[in-house]
Amino acid sequence: MKLSEKILESLNDIDDAYLEKSEKEYGWVHRYRKQLAGVLSLAAVLILYLSVMPKAQNMDAGSYTAAPAAGNAKQEERTFDAMEVQEAETWASYVIHLKKEDGSALSEAEVKTVYETLLNAGCDAVLTENGTLIIRGDETEIQTQLEQTGYSFELERQ
């Protein structure tokens, strides 16, 4: 037997810790997911703040010349803001509850396969240590991706 074959065989005695480490690391999104979630939350708050502030300032300026019109504008602003918030609300973190057609739960390996499928599809998904599958994104897009797995699912908003 050649040395190269022996080396491939000898890897059967590899330290379990190396196998475990090779499983756990899933790129920078996985490694820095907590920090990333924090940064994204801050960014979302900042964007929301910046989008609201200029409108409020404009309304104040308008109120000096035409108070009733400004009042209408304020109402419109409120409506518009509410729509924005509603849109933003569909983009969130969800815990995915998966089931097979017969109603039984998926095995750990099957959940992992779904997780890898979501990652491959470019989804911002995380598989926690206790096997909980969490995804972040637009609810409709998430549903579209999950429908392709063939399992029935429920999304629990975080």
Add this chain to the structure above:
Amino acid sequence: MVEGETMEDREILDLYFARNEDAIRETDQKYGHYCFSVAWNILFDREDSQECVNDTWNRTWQLIPPQRPNRLQYFLAKITRGFALNCLRTRTREKRGGGEYEAALSELEAVLASGDDPAKTLAAKDLAETVNRFLKKLKDRDRNVFVRRYFYLESAAKIAKRYELSESNVNVILNRVRTQLKEYLQKEGYL
């Protein structure tokens, strides 16, 4: 326990120790897909891969007890991998191919071409210890890439996706680690 839920490894091991055949069913439910993928990467054949997984369950039943592995998942992976490599050896060279084993072997052969003299090689166990010592010296990322390639026999493309690296970056890492391995084996007297 609710049907469909997977047991903790400790509970599965307890079933083996109680000689309860549910142990195999639970093992299959929890690790069947994982072991199948280990075999599949080597064999690229659904029937043979499934046979390796079934052989793994039988072997595990024989080994536990007395053994009580710390990490059942990797204990099973090593058994499956062993069966898959044996299965591959029983095939004719013409029937090989397609799988990542041949490609991985060629990569190592290209670097270790002068290591075919049996007189220079030590016992398999010594070699395994040497390889483990070598892996310990590697940086985490390099070691992970090496393990995914040469233990799991995953393609560079798959490894790249797993670690969010480019495929060429994976190939560069593998090339560098193979060269380091050659130097290490030379130092240890294998080459």
